[in-house]
Amino acid sequence: MHSPDHKQSTLSLHLADETATASFGGRLAAALDPGTVVWLDGDLGAGKTTLVRGLLRALGHTGPVRSPTYTLVEIYVISRIYWYHFDFYRFNFPEEFLDAGLGEYFRDDAVCLVEWPQKAAGLVPAADLVIRLRIDGEARALDVVAASEEGRKCLKTLSGSAWRDAGD
Template identity: 45%
Template sequence: MTQFVTLLEDEAATVALGKQMAGAMTPPLTVYLNGDLGAGKTTFSRGVIQHLGHQGAVKSPTYALVESYEIKGIDVFHFDLYRVADPEELEFMGIRDYFTPNSICLVEWPENGCGLIAEADLQIYISYKGEQRQISIEATTELGQKLVSKLK
């Protein structure tokens, strides 16, 4: 398994790493974002989505469950499954339809979508280390390995 681990000084460093990763992302790609509340999952996603070309604000999809962006012919979906109590809720919204050959899916709280969302190409874990954040990026597919290798 290919893995990359680093410390992030602040919010700007988290956004910058998201932008760096986005430079190598191509669909289809599924990224799981794991970490406590406030750890930086949405901040990392903002870096990815802005680097891909979105000009506006990137907000947390906590209440909407998903924010959709069409960027340069690519469908980018940012999910926040924190409020999902039962994975069946996702079945009603047609969640499987978002994971297409033309999509990049960023999924916060993926454990709440157990069995209904595509397997991850990348597993990202963000944790508190004092005032900093530690980020661990693990590749779980060949595509994920290519992305992680560009970070080393």
């Protein structure tokens, strides 16, 4: 899924509030295929887990969606696809990724959503999409960067949809 092509494309959006962030997560859900790796980048409180919650709700998940800060990974199985939500915030060393055996989760039948991937630098698989969330007052600024051919396909789907932040 990950091509060595370094050409990148970016989509930038303004998300007025938490509802808009969750709504974008729902839009993202429709663009992701099994085997896709998404890195979620942003400071604490930027909305990474809110985005994942919106994504999972759009897929029909009705149970709780927790931040995996303490568990390292939360697992959701929806329509025979594994959705893994990782959080490496508490890692002190990248090797903790290997020690925890997390590499086995990155498979062709799964979508992996990774918070704090830089904490496992060099060991976590490369991203197809990098989503950067920044706090902008009460709102969020969001950039989606395609980092592979699969990522460009996702970005094309996202760019082609009619979704627009109602807060703009």
